[in-house]
Amino acid sequence: MEASIQLLARRSGQQSNAIPSALISFVLLALLWLVGCGPSGVVPPAESAPIALIGGVLLDGKGEAPVPDSIVVIEGGKIRAAGPRSLTPVPKGAERIDVSGKYVIPGLIDLHVHLGSRAGAQYVASAYTRERVEKNLQAYLYFGVTAVRSLGIDRDAIFPIRADARTAKILSPHLFTVGRGFTAPNGHPTQEVGAVARQVETPEEAVRQVQELASQQVDGIKMWVDTLNNTLPSIRLDVCRAIIEEAARHSIPVAAHIYSQADTRALVGFGIHDFVHMIRDVETVDPALVATLRERRTVFAPTLIRQELAWFYSEHPERLADPDVARTMDADVIDAARAAKPSPDPVARREFDLAMKNTLALARAGVPMAVGSDGGSALDFPGLMTHRELELLVQAGLTPLEAISAATRHGAACLQGGDDLGTLASGKWADLVVLSADPLADIRNTRRIERVMLAGRWIDRPALRVK
Numbered sequence: 499m500e501a502s503i504q505l506l507a508r509r510s511g512q513q514s515n516a517i518p519s520a521l522i523s524f525v526l527l528a529l530l531w532l533v534g535c536g537p538s539g540v541v542p543p544a545e546s547a548p549i550a551l552i553g554g555v556l557l558d559g560k561g562e563a564p565v566p567d568s569i570v571v572i573e574g575g576k577i578r579a580a581g582p583r584s585l586t587p588v589p590k591g592a593e594r595i596d597v598s599g600k601y602v603i604p605g606l607i608d609l610h611v612h613l614g615s616r617a618g619a620q621y622v623a624s625a626y627t628r629e630r631v632e633k634n635l636q637a638y639l640y641f642g643v644t645a646v647r648s649l650g651i652d653r654d655a656i657f658p659i660r661a662d663a664r665t666a667k668i669l670s671p672h673l674f675t676v677g678r679g680f681t682a683p684n685g686h687p688t689q690e691v692g693a694v695a696r697q698v699e700t701p702e703e704a705v706r707q708v709q710e711l712a713s714q715q716v717d718g719i720k721m722w723v724d725t726l727n728n729t730l731p732s733i734r735l736d737v738c739r740a741i742i743e744e745a746a747r748h749s750i751p752v753a754a755h756i757y758s759q760a761d762t763r764a765l766v767g768f769g770i771h772d773f774v775h776m777i778r779d780v781e782t783v784d785p786a787l788v789a790t791l792r793e794r795r796t797v798f799a800p801t802l803i804r805q806e807l808a809w810f811y812s813e814h815p816e817r818l819a820d821p822d823v824a825r826t827m828d829a830d831v832i833d834a835a836r837a838a839k840p841s842p843d844p845v846a847r848r849e850f851d852l853a854m855k856n857t858l859a860l861a862r863a864g865v866p867m868a869v870g871s872d873g874g875s876a877l878d879f880p881g882l883m884t885h886r887e888l889e890l891l892v893q894a895g896l897t898p899l900e901a902i903s904a905a906t907r908h909g910a911a912c913l914q915g916g917d918d919l920g921t922l923a924s925g926k927w928a929d930l931v932v933l934s935a936d937p938l939a940d941i942r943n944t945r946r947i948e949r950v951m952l953a954g955r956w957i958d959r960p961a962l963r964v965k
């Protein structure tokens with residue numbers, strides 16, 4: 499407990515007047531040593547020998563050409579240097595690790611997850627326990643996802659979990675949460691998740707609830723703006739506006755789940771920060787809207803996989819034979835996926851096609867695309883589907899290099915406090931994945947994971963508790 503308090507104080511930049519910092523460091527190290535290897539997470543040990551990854555192909559997340567025969571130097575949990583061998587000296591005393599023939603990419607960032615779920619066919623509110631949240635977090639790490647944004651159905655229990663993640667008391671990716679998101683009374687997703695969504699009728703009530711979220715120090719705010727084809731009420735636009743304006747007073751970014759171009763345009767007008775899902779009610783997005791999105795660098799996490807899941811398992815039953823499915827998912831959930839019938843609704847196919855088309859059009863116009871999987875929603879397997887979303891971005895027409903930028907740099911750009919995430923540049927957290935095959939040759943090779951590093955520490959993947 500004492501150690502975590504000191505770690506928290508160090509992270510928040512507070513100084514102790516009473517105890518010299520060297521003594522604090524010593525006590526801290528001694529405590530970590532006493533409890534064995536200590537909890538892992540985003541706070542690295544104060545002293546550790548530098549690590550040098552030598553000879554791999556470096557894809558640093560900046561969207562540039564790969565660097566063959568690279569060196570990546572990690573020290574104190576951060577990237578100290580990364581570049582071609584000829585320009586990147588290995589510090590004296592560094593642990594040298596040969597990664598020749600391998601590919602080094604930044605840890606992946608998933609902007610759209612739902613923690614506290616077994617990802618069964620139906621959402622089960624009672625599944626939201628600390629144990630389940632921690633297993634979800636470890637599943638993301640297993641798949642090389644080193645930062646997640648949990649988007650709208652967290653309970654208050656998430657806040658102490660986030661504190662524990664940020665002080666390395668639990669093993670977790672960098673964890674961002676928006677707490678409980680906003681919708682209309684009986685609006686989407688209450689038909690799935692029930693009362694955990696904030697059902698707000700008036701701007702005044704919205705303002706009050708944004709203030710409550712601000713007091714919880716949320717990392718963002720979520721709103722659902724979708725009638726599911728006029729089957730459910732939509733949150734009123736004046737309520738959306740009040741949320742966005744009050745959030746701006748507290749410097750909290752607002753993310754919206756959207757469906758229609760008209761809602762997207764209205765929210766952009768109110769100053770929305772970013773979007774999940776894609777516009778899927780028009781063939782061609784209005785060029786004036788596209789220009790505004792490009793100018794503001796508004797990030798979209800298209801979450802194509804959520805739509806594809808309507809037929810994914812029936813068309814790709816072989817995916818359920820993937821050993822990592824059995825490794826990370828409960829048997830009854832796998833059975834439910836195997837039994838899932840494809841949606842007979844032709845509208846679902848058409849909306850998927852429009853989402854794919856508009857994802858490519860916006861990306862080509864310079865609007866940043868990021869990765870969101872909706873992991874934890876119905877039959878949407880945490881971490882595994884982060885990788886499927888990368889595949890779908892490539893299927894939509896992005897290059898594999900662009901898909902990797904989406905899952906790294908663009909995701910980080912969307913996160914408040916994400917400045918030190920997303921690329922393998924000097925000074926960033928040393929979050930990375932070592933792959934045994936080239937993701938630019940085949941994006942599915944992001945699954946060929948040999949090792950995962952979080953904040954300078956190797957993750958013991960076989961030891962992770964994921965289900």
Ligand SMILES: [Zn+2]
Pocket residue numbers: 610611612649872875
């Ligand atoms: Zn979602």
